[in-house]
Amino acid sequence: MDTPTRSALAGWRIREVVTALPDTPLSRCAQLMHDEHVGSLVIVEQRDGRRVPTGMVTDRDIAIEAVAFGIDPRALNAADIMSCPPALAREEDDLMSVLARMREHGVRRLPVVGREGELRGIVAADDLLGMLAQQIDGLASLVEASHRREARSRAAQALGATEPRPPAG
Numbered sequence: 626m627d628t629p630t631r632s633a634l635a636g637w638r639i640r641e642v643v644t645a646l647p648d649t650p651l652s653r654c655a656q657l658m659h660d661e662h663v664g665s666l667v668i669v670e671q672r673d674g675r676r677v678p679t680g681m682v683t684d685r686d687i688a689i690e691a692v693a694f695g696i697d698p699r700a701l702n703a704a705d706i707m708s709c710p711p712a713l714a715r716e717e718d719d720l721m722s723v724l725a726r727m728r729e730h731g732v733r734r735l736p737v738v739g740r741e742g743e744l745r746g747i748v749a750a751d752d753l754l755g756m757l758a759q760q761i762d763g764l765a766s767l768v769e770a771s772h773r774r775e776a777r778s779r780a781a782q783a784l785g786a787t788e789p790r791p792p793a794g
Contacts, residue, residue: 639737639746644669644676647704651691654682654703667736667744668707675743678736680707713738714748720757723748 643661645654647668654666668680682703690706691698712730714723714737727735733750 639748640752642667642736642744642747644744645682645703646670647679647702647707649703651682651687651698651701651703651706655684655687655698658684665734665747666703667711667747668703668709669744672742675741677742678711678713678738678744680704680709681711681732681734681736682707683734708732711736716740716745720753724750724753 643657643663643666645657645666645668647670649657649666649668657666658664664685665681665683667678668682669676670679671677680703686706686708687698690696691701712726712732712735714726714735716737716739718726723735727733727750735748736744737746737748739745
């Protein structure tokens with residue numbers, strides 16, 4: 626079985642992704658983010674029947690690029706402020722390469738694409754952090770169990786057992 630650091634991104638649960646088209650008004654982008662409880666949209670174009678990521682718009686982009694300058698969000702479209710081309714993750718990527726790509730591009734979210742560039746989902750640093758925390762918790766439990774087994778073995782020896790038991794598993 627693959628470890629989380631080596632398994633392909635396709636093996637993890639990738640969040641459903643909220644998308645918009647390049648000509649979507651920023652006011653609609655903000656409403657989508659609000660309604661779907663997300664901090665970003667993947668901007669897509671249809672190519673040969675596939676949704677292909679062409680950019681990203683975050684709530685911060687809307688605040689910094691439009692609202693901060695008093696620009697009416699209805700006057701701009703997603704294409705006007707989107708980050709393009711977006712940094713992408715591939716389904717076959719492993720955790721370490723995904724984290725490296727996030728660091729390299731200074732982003733917390735990556736659209737995930739299939740072999741033909743079609744949008745398959747999104748992965749967020751917060752999700753990866755949660756998954757890593759579970760793995761670290763499992764490792765900590767292993768260390769604690771090992772310490773308890775060692776303490777029981779030493780206690781048995783102190784009570785007169787002549788030979789220590791071999792470790793189990």
